Amino acid sequence: MPQPSQHPRFSPIGMFDSGVGGLTVMQQIMKHLPHEQIIYFGDTARLPYGEKSGETIARYAIENTIFLMDKNIKLLVVACNTASAHSMSKLRQLFNVPMVDVIEAGVHQAVLTTKNQRIAVLGTKGTIQSAVYENEIRKHLPESVVISVACPLFTPLVEENFAAHPAAKLIVKEYLASLRKAQADTVILGCTHFPLLAPLIQEELPHVILVDPAVSCAAKVASLLSSSQLEANASMGFRNHSFYVSDDPHKFSVLATNFLGGALPSVEKVSAWK
Amino acid sequence: MPQPSQHPRFSPIGMFDSGVGGLTVMQQIMKHLPHEQIIYFGDTARLPYGEKSGETIARYAIENTIFLMDKNIKLLVVACNTASAHSMSKLRQLFNVPMVDVIEAGVHQAVLTTKNQRIAVLGTKGTIQSAVYENEIRKHLPESVVISVACPLFTPLVEENFAAHPAAKLIVKEYLASLRKAQADTVILGCTHFPLLAPLIQEELPHVILVDPAVSCAAKVASLLSSSQLEANASMGFRNHSFYVSDDPHKFSVLATNFLGGALPSVEKVSAWK
Numbered sequence: 001m002p003q004p005s006q007h008p009r010f011s012p013i014g015m016f017d018s019g020v021g022g023l024t025v026m027q028q029i030m031k032h033l034p035h036e037q038i039i040y041f042g043d044t045a046r047l048p049y050g051e052k053s054g055e056t057i058a059r060y061a062i063e064n065t066i067f068l069m070d071k072n073i074k075l076l077v078v079a080c081n082t083a084s085a086h087s088m089s090k091l092r093q094l095f096n097v098p099m100v101d102v103i104e105a106g107v108h109q110a111v112l113t114t115k116n117q118r119i120a121v122l123g124t125k126g127t128i129q130s131a132v133y134e135n136e137i138r139k140h141l142p143e144s145v146v147i148s149v150a151c152p153l154f155t156p157l158v159e160e161n162f163a164a165h166p167a168a169k170l171i172v173k174e175y176l177a178s179l180r181k182a183q184a185d186t187v188i189l190g191c192t193h194f195p196l197l198a199p200l201i202q203e204e205l206p207h208v209i210l211v212d213p214a215v216s217c218a219a220k221v222a223s224l225l226s227s228s229q230l231e232a233n234a235s236m237g238f239r240n241h242s243f244y245v246s247d248d249p250h251k252f253s254v255l256a257t258n259f260l261g262g263a264l265p266s267v268e269k270v271s272a273w274k
Numbered sequence: 275m276p277q278p279s280q281h282p283r284f285s286p287i288g289m290f291d292s293g294v295g296g297l298t299v300m301q302q303i304m305k306h307l308p309h310e311q312i313i314y315f316g317d318t319a320r321l322p323y324g325e326k327s328g329e330t331i332a333r334y335a336i337e338n339t340i341f342l343m344d345k346n347i348k349l350l351v352v353a354c355n356t357a358s359a360h361s362m363s364k365l366r367q368l369f370n371v372p373m374v375d376v377i378e379a380g381v382h383q384a385v386l387t388t389k390n391q392r393i394a395v396l397g398t399k400g401t402i403q404s405a406v407y408e409n410e411i412r413k414h415l416p417e418s419v420v421i422s423v424a425c426p427l428f429t430p431l432v433e434e435n436f437a438a439h440p441a442a443k444l445i446v447k448e449y450l451a452s453l454r455k456a457q458a459d460t461v462i463l464g465c466t467h468f469p470l471l472a473p474l475i476q477e478e479l480p481h482v483i484l485v486d487p488a489v490s491c492a493a494k495v496a497s498l499l500s501s502s503q504l505e506a507n508a509s510m511g512f513r514n515h516s517f518y519v520s521d522d523p524h525k526f527s528v529l530a531t532n533f534l535g536g537a538l539p540s541v542e543k544v545s546a547w548k
Contacts, residue, residue: 045320051433052319052521053521159325165448167448247326247330
C-alpha cells in the first residue's frame, strides 16, 4: 500500500470483475504498463453477473468499488462488460476517481475497425438487454447497423474448460446462426470470457474482424494515466499485484493461471459488502 | 400469514433453493400434499451455488433460513443439493424447526433401489466435493461402491433451454463416459436441475434406474408432518403459495413456468441478507 506522503502516481490501479474473466483485461494492462501495480477484486461469491438484473449488478458494482477505493486506487477499471453496462453512470456519479470500462474501449476499437458500418456484439444476456453497446456505437456512427447476440452458455463453457470441445463448436454455431447472413464486418467480444472462444467464433465467421475490448481498454488506461501525470515508472521498482476474491481463493488461483499464463501470488478472501 | 392464535398446522412449509431448480421438489410436494401452503425462496441474486465454497454456501443457507423462519414456517425444506451438502448440520444446530433435505431423501430412495450396491451420483462440483452422498450411502450400505461425477455444465444447459440440443447430448456423453463401465445399477440425479436432462442421461445409461430425490423428499415431508400432527387438511380451504426471490422476479416467473407447468402467482423481490 502507498504511504500517505507518496505521490498518487505510486498508488495502484484498482479493477474488479465478477470472477476471473477480467484477468484478460489485466493481462493487457500488465503488457502495456509493466510498472503499474494492480489490485484485482473478483466477486466470486456472487458470480456470474451476466444473467442478473441491472439493479442488482449496480449494487454489487458500488460495493466492489467502495472496497477498492479503500485501497487508495488512482484509477478504476471496470473489467466486466455486464457491470460496465449497468453501473458506469452510477459509479461516475458516486466516486471521485478516473474510470475506464471495457464497453467504451470496445466501442472505440470497433468504430475504428468497421468499413461497412455493420457491427455485431456478442455478450451475456445482461449486457445485450442493456443495449449499451448499441447506444454507444450509434453515438459515433449514427447510421450504423448493430446486431446484438446474447450467448449465455459461452461463459460456463470457458469456465469448465470446454472451449475446445465439440459441444462448444455446436453451441457457437447455434448462437451465431443469425449472424451468418448479417454481413457484419466487425464482431465485438463483449464479455471478458469470450476471447478464449475466439478460434471457434472466427471459424464460424471467417470474414469478420474480432474486437477484444481488453486491448483498447489497456490503451485507454495508459493515455488517461499519462494525461493526468499519474503513470508509474521503472524507478519505482517492482511492486506486487494483489488479488482479492469474495469466495474460495484456491479455486480462483487455479482458474487464474489459465487466464494469466502463470502462477499468482497469494489470493485473499474478503467480503466487499460487509 | 397464519394468525398467532392458529394451530401450527395452519403454518406454511418453507423451502429455499438458489433459483428455480427447487421447483421440481415443490411440484412433488404439491402433488403429495395438496392442502399445504408453501413459501418458496429462490436466492437468484447469488446463484448458482454449485461451484462456490462450503463456507459461503453455509452462510447463504443460514440467511435464507432466517428469512423463512420469520414467516413462521412449520417445516423447512432445503431444496438445493449444494446447500444440503454444506449446511444441514449447521442449520439443525441453529434453528428450532423440523427439516427435510434432498440429499437424505435421495439416499433413502437409492439405497432401496440398488440391487448390486453400486450407486452413481451426479451433482454440481460443490455437492460432489463435499462427498456427502457417499458418506450418507455408506451409513446404510457400508459395502457399497459409490461413483461420483461432477457435471457443472448441466445446470446452465437446463437454464438456457438447451436440454434437447445436440450439444447437451455431447456434454452428457462426455461427463458420463466414466460411468459406462462402472456397472452402477442406480444413478442419483443429485441436483434439482438434472431431472430435466433425464431422457439424455437414460439414453446414455440405458440399464440404470434414475433416482430423483424430489420424489422421496415429498414423501419424507408428508411423514414428518403426519407424525408431528402438523399436516394441513382440506377443511383449511385453498391458500395461495408465495414466491420470493433475491433478484429479478419477472425472470424467475418465466423460468418457473417451465418447471411448474403453469403460471405463478406474484413473485416478490426481497433481500434475505439485509
